Amino acid sequence: MEAPATPSRDDGTANGVGRRPRHAAGPHPAPPRPQTSWDALLIRRTMAEIAPLADKVTSYFYALLFVRHPELRPLFPPAMDTQRDRLLRALLTAAEHIDNTPVLLDYLRNLGRGHRKYGTRPEHYPAVGACLIGALSTYATHTWNPQAEAAWGRVYATISQVMTEAAEADGRDAPPWWHAEVVTHDLRTPDVAVITLRPDQPYPFLAGQYASVETPWWPRVWRHYSFASAPRADGLLTFHVRAVPAGWVSNALVHRACPGDVVRLGPPVGSMNVDHATDSGLLCLGGGTGIAPIKAMVEEVAEHGARRPVEVFYGARHDHDLYDIDTLLRLRQAHSWISVRSVIDREDRHLHDAVRASGPWRDYDAYLSGPPGMIRSGVSALQALGVPAPRIRHDPVEDLVISGS
Numbered sequence: 001m002e003a004p005a006t007p008s009r010d011d012g013t014a015n016g017v018g019r020r021p022r023h024a025a026g027p028h029p030a031p032p033r034p035q036t037s038w039d040a041l042l043i044r045r046t047m048a049e050i051a052p053l054a055d056k057v058t059s060y061f062y063a064l065l066f067v068r069h070p071e072l073r074p075l076f077p078p079a080m081d082t083q084r085d086r087l088l089r090a091l092l093t094a095a096e097h098i099d100n101t102p103v104l105l106d107y108l109r110n111l112g113r114g115h116r117k118y119g120t121r122p123e124h125y126p127a128v129g130a131c132l133i134g135a136l137s138t139y140a141t142h143t144w145n146p147q148a149e150a151a152w153g154r155v156y157a158t159i160s161q162v163m164t165e166a167a168e169a170d171g172r173d174a175p176p177w178w179h180a181e182v183v184t185h186d187l188r189t190p191d192v193a194v195i196t197l198r199p200d201q202p203y204p205f206l207a208g209q210y211a212s213v214e215t216p217w218w219p220r221v222w223r224h225y226s227f228a229s230a231p232r233a234d235g236l237l238t239f240h241v242r243a244v245p246a247g248w249v250s251n252a253l254v255h256r257a258c259p260g261d262v263v264r265l266g267p268p269v270g271s272m273n274v275d276h277a278t279d280s281g282l283l284c285l286g287g288g289t290g291i292a293p294i295k296a297m298v299e300e301v302a303e304h305g306a307r308r309p310v311e312v313f314y315g316a317r318h319d320h321d322l323y324d325i326d327t328l329l330r331l332r333q334a335h336s337w338i339s340v341r342s343v344i345d346r347e348d349r350h351l352h353d354a355v356r357a358s359g360p361w362r363d364y365d366a367y368l369s370g371p372p373g374m375i376r377s378g379v380s381a382l383q384a385l386g387v388p389a390p391r392i393r394h395d396p397v398e399d400l401v402i403s404g405s
């Protein structure tokens with residue numbers, strides 16, 4: 001059901017799909033899962049049947065949509081390859097969380113808000129819903145029946161209602177997108193740029209969040225990047241971008257963008273934020289350009305004024321990949337309670353090994369940001385050290401799996 005171009009991060013192993021609701025495992029444990037409803041069972045049955053045919057279902061869905069509604073084609077990016085994966089992911093997400101109302105609502109509201117920048121309007125939803133049901137009924141030949149169709153109809157009606165209401169409410173006090181001018185472009189390595197932008201109007205966000213970015217060279221192709229600084233008094237925003245092979249947006253931002261160019265930004269999203277209600281220590285693992293939100297959060301803690309232990313582990317494959325170490329070292333110099341350790345890959349020692357060796361970390365809130373493999377190995381190392389899962393926070397790993405384009 002996910003309509004136009006949901007952004008993906010393409011600086012590395014991109015996060016190719018709409019962010020899933022299982023946001024940063026936060027300090028609050030997830031509520032117990034309610035009993036599975038009949039609709040949820042029917043939805044999951046369909047999903048299980050179409051899972052092996054995902055490619056066919058998504059191609060058929062888009063073919064139906066563009067044949068029946070050619071006026072919607074311009075809302076989507078010129079190349080639909082990455083887009084194809086997103087549809088199924090959004091469906092799986094909705095299906096997976098259908099009985100977990102607060103989580104699903106949060107996800108759908110963000111999705112609705114995020115869709116404003118694509119030009120999605122309320123009247124587009126029934127068109128998408130009819131084509132979705134058309135595609136599912138064509139491929140879920142064993143499980144499709146009137147009950148399944150009714151269940152999908154109800155669920156889709158809820159999804160579209162929540163999304164349109166959220167978009168409408170957001171429209172009362174926020175623009176659908178922001179224009180932002182490149183103010184500085186600093187090529188720190190042959191493929192990593194630190195870019196500073198000046199939005200055309202105030203852009204409120206929290207350290208740890210991210211935004212989707214569209215360049216003028218690839219209209220309607222959006223990618224996620226995290227804010228690399230805490231909110232600043234001058235309103236400027238900073239992003240770290242690595243140009244990845246065949247990464248449209250990342251290559252444009254790293255190798256083409258110059259001061260004076262104007263990009264578009266979607267609204268801020270993400271819930272990997274610092275909890276200022278506690279004074280627990282922060283254990284931060286940043287790998288490669290994943291250091292961006294970690295730096296933003298450390299700056300925020302510093303600005304907040306409370307002295308709490310902050311232990312940063314900055315992982316990189318080679319020395320020259322530690323492109324932002326000087327900034328972190330300056331922060332450490334200014335605040336005695338911040339510690340910064342860089343960890344260069346060795347055959348027998350990676351970032352998670354270094355973190356494990358310096359444990360136990362049981363009393364810390366852990367924040368991880370970087371490639372999916374790093375997040376997974378970091379999380380298992382921390383869990384093995386006894387850090388409770390609710391204290392381990394990161395953006396959803398599933399979103400980091402699909403490569404950007």
Ligand SMILES: NC(=O)C1=CN([C@@H]2O[C@H](COP(=O)(O)OP(=O)(O)OC[C@H]3O[C@@H](n4cnc5c(N)ncnc54)[C@H](O)[C@@H]3O)[C@@H](O)[C@H]2O)C=CC1
Pocket residue numbers: 009010011012013014015224225226227240241242286287288289290291292293314315316317321343345350351369370371372373374375377400
């Ligand atoms: N640019 C941004 O704003 C943000 C980027 N990210 C993500 O961070 C990643 C950064 O990519 P690169 O800079 O190319 O990082 P990279 O591939 O150079 O790796 C950085 C660190 O992660 C470790 N690592 C990589 N793969 C691993 C694996 N399979 N198992 C264990 N450790 C592993 C490396 O050892 C190294 O310490 C991308 O996936 C990007 O999507 C995440 C948040 C923000």
